[in-house]
Amino acid sequence: MSDEEAQESTPEPDNIDEILEGAAASEESSTEENIEDAWGAALAEQAETEAIDQVEEQGSDEIAPATYENLDKQAGDVSKSPDDINLDVILDVPVTVSLEIGRTRMSIRNLLQLTQGSVVELDRLAGEPMDVLVNGTLIAHGEVVVVNDKFGIRLTDVISPAERLRKLR
Numbered sequence: 001m002s003d004e005e006a007q008e009s010t011p012e013p014d015n016i017d018e019i020l021e022g023a024a025a026s027e028e029s030s031t032e033e034n035i036e037d038a039w040g041a042a043l044a045e046q047a048e049t050e051a052i053d054q055v056e057e058q059g060s061d062e063i064a065p066a067t068y069e070n071l072d073k074q075a076g077d078v079s080k081s082p083d084d085i086n087l088d089v090i091l092d093v094p095v096t097v098s099l100e101i102g103r104t105r106m107s108i109r110n111l112l113q114l115t116q117g118s119v120v121e122l123d124r125l126a127g128e129p130m131d132v133l134v135n136g137t138l139i140a141h142g143e144v145v146v147v148n149d150k151f152g153i154r155l156t157d158v159i160s161p162a163e164r165l166r167k168l169r
Contacts, residue, residue: 099144099153100131129156139164 102122114120124130129141132153142153 095135098133099142100133137164138167 102124104120104122106120130144130153131138132140132142132155139159140155141157142155145152145154
């Protein structure tokens with residue numbers, strides 16, 4: 001770049017003041033436009049709100065009855081026959097099956113005094129059927145058996161579904 005070109009591209013001090021004044025004036029005008037836009041938007045919103053209020057006031061005398069969908073044909077219908085119920089969706093849900101030999105109540109003092117070899121008396125008699133619980137709910141009674149060196153249970157009495165529902169209530 002030559003010296004002449006450099007002088008032409010560099011503004012003179014008088015031109016800088018003019019440029020700054022022009023920039024300030026354009027900022028003021030854009031600020032004023034933004035303020036005018038904000039006021040215009042606020043006034044438009046207020047007019048819209050007032051129009052909605054007028055419509056609501058005019059229509060407040062008319063009350064329309066509520067409409068409801070027919071719920072008789074929904075999936076939760078209890079009157080389905082056992083053949084209509086699809087249990088496939090819950091067959092793979094894991095549950096905890098436990099066997100309860102018996103129960104007892106004791107104070108914390110006595111609980112803390114238990115050591116290896118201590119005997120805790122339970123509320124069941126020897127030979128009495130054990131409770132089979134699924135997720136904490138009694139579903140059957142049975143006898144303890146040993147199969148291939150492992151404990152098992154032979155179910156002797158299965159609680160009916162109606163009886164289980166009655167106990168839940």
